[in-house]
Amino acid sequence: MMKTLTATLLMAAGCMLAAGQAPPSDQGVARLSVVQGDVSTQRGANADWQAGAVNAPMLAGDAVATAAGARAEIALDFADLLRLDSNAQATLANLGTHALQVQVGQGLVDYSVLGGAEAASEIDTPNLAIHPKGRGVFRVQVNSDSETIVVVRDGDADVSTSEGSATLHSGQMITVQGTDTPEYQIADAPGRDGFDDWSQQRDRSVESAQSWSRANRYYTGVNDLDGYGHWVFIPGYGQVWQPAVDASWSPYSVGRWVWEPGWGWTWVSTEAWGWAPYHYGRWFYYQTGWVWWPGPVLATPRFRPVWAPAYVAFLGFHAGGVSVGVGLGRVGWVPIGPADPFRPWWGAGTRVSVTVVEPLAPVSVRVRYSNVERISSDPHIAAGVVFVSGSRFGQGAVVRERVNVSEIRNVTVINGRLPVAHTAASVRVSDRDVRTAALPRAAVERPAHFEGTPVAARPSSASRPGFQRFGGGQAAPPASPRPQVTRPESARPEPPRPAPARPEARPERPAATAHANDPSWHRFNQAGRQGTSGKQEKSDAKKKNESRGGGGYR
Secondary structure, three states: EEEEHHHHHHHOOOOOOHHHOOOOOEEEEEEEEEEEEEEEEEEOOOOOOOOOOOOEEEEEOOOOEEOOEEEEEEEEEOOOEEEEEEOOEEEEEEOOEEEEEEEEEEEEEHHHEEOOOOOOEEEEOOOOOEEEEOEEEEEEEEEEEEEEEEEEEEEEEEEEEOOEEEEEEEOOEEEOOOOOOEEEEEEEEOOHHHHHHHHHHHHHHHOOOOHHHHHOOOOOOHHHHHHHEEEEEEEEOEEEEEOOOOOOOOOOOOEEEEEEOOOOEEEEEOOOOOOOHHHHHHEOOOOEEEEEEOOOOOOOOOOOOOOOOEEEEEEEEEEEOEEEEEOOOOOEEEEEOOOOOOOOOOOOOOOOOOOEOOOOOOOOOOOOOOOOOOOOHHHHHHOOEEEEOOOOOOOOOOOOOOOHHHHOOOEEOOOOOOOOOHHHHHHOOOOOOOOOOOHHHHOOOOOOOOOOOOOOOOOOOHHHHOOOOOOOOOOOOOOOOOOOOOOOOOOOOOOOOOOOOOOOOOOOOOOOOOOOOOOEEEHHHHHHOOOOOOOHHHHHHHHHHHHHHHOOOO
């Protein structure tokens, strides 16, 4: 019979999500959704660069860089997408529910705000900040710390510097040169290129996905489900998604466990669609295979789901009433079903005394799918349990080990912290080595200054009651923060968003004089010359842009 280390795992469905079990902060988790070529990521400003991989989680303070010929896409949330062209670098400064902020240190990026976006966006460069005014596509080229070119393909945006601001409309381009006394020039946007076309195709692919109508609108990555499976209606549960896989497949079997400070063990799937079904919803076996149930979310469309590192129950072996040494033997896991409670293993969720998350299964349904309770009685569930050697857990791609029926009958659910130590290999999302020489300049030496809203240091776990390091004891005080973005070693609560302020002091640079005799260039502090915001200018720019085929393509 299935055993558990504590009876609290099987608490009644009335148990509610305790405050201590919420994610470490209301900072979201971004997804590295497209990797083409040599793409690298960095966990915080002081960490080593590592090879990037599709479905790698990214948190506030993380950075991404592309080598020559490479491209990348990061889904900041369900409606905001950042794309990098070749030889580019960007840092995710803020991933708050209501405020997103990225810092582009070098190269060409596209920032798309899709329909239904709710967060206010900000794109910072070393000499300006862009504030999109709703839906649109914004192309940003950082040529140096003192020159940025912004093209608005669709929508409107405010472009601000330390000396003033300008408003751009669809079909316009602004070039800003200088830092202390910047000058700007507004002109018609240039024609589209291959990067524009790729970004447009990606936007259309995301927005046109049929799966959005069957899952919660806040589920990042649902658009990828269309091409890798089909939806099935199950009475009492509604629409569920079944991946196109072979009969021996099971969830959480193709990928690896990665150690993410603040979240603990996090599943990173190597399947192209492997984001939403592994970080939201529940899995259960139905008729001929495993299906993913998004949860009872369509009845409350504005319900914001809780992202989790994985929705699984970890398993160890039980013999004579004693849990056998996890980490010395085998570690297993099984996806939790709609009728299974869930115990988070991060933050305060590692403490056995904290209540579990209630099951999601509708109370009225006749069949309540519980994978945990049916491990020893249902051969399909037993076959879906993944076991690996304890010494191999978190050390690379999962390599399943065979288990017999008697072993399955003696498994034990491990509540709270998984007693497996993480190593340097545990933070890698890919086995590919990083070519340091191929990293863009800004990846090796980040700009010392960015315009825009100052980014406060995220508090460490020590400043949040109830949060402890997994080794026990209070977390150590955080290291002294860098001037810009810092990434805490554990939980990352979102600080109150500070009011816009003038940037901190920096070395004075000579005023720009190269365009003194060119009437198309202006100073931001020249009265009456802060951009073209009149209705006629906007209308003319839009007509010119549409005649070239740019903007308004959705």
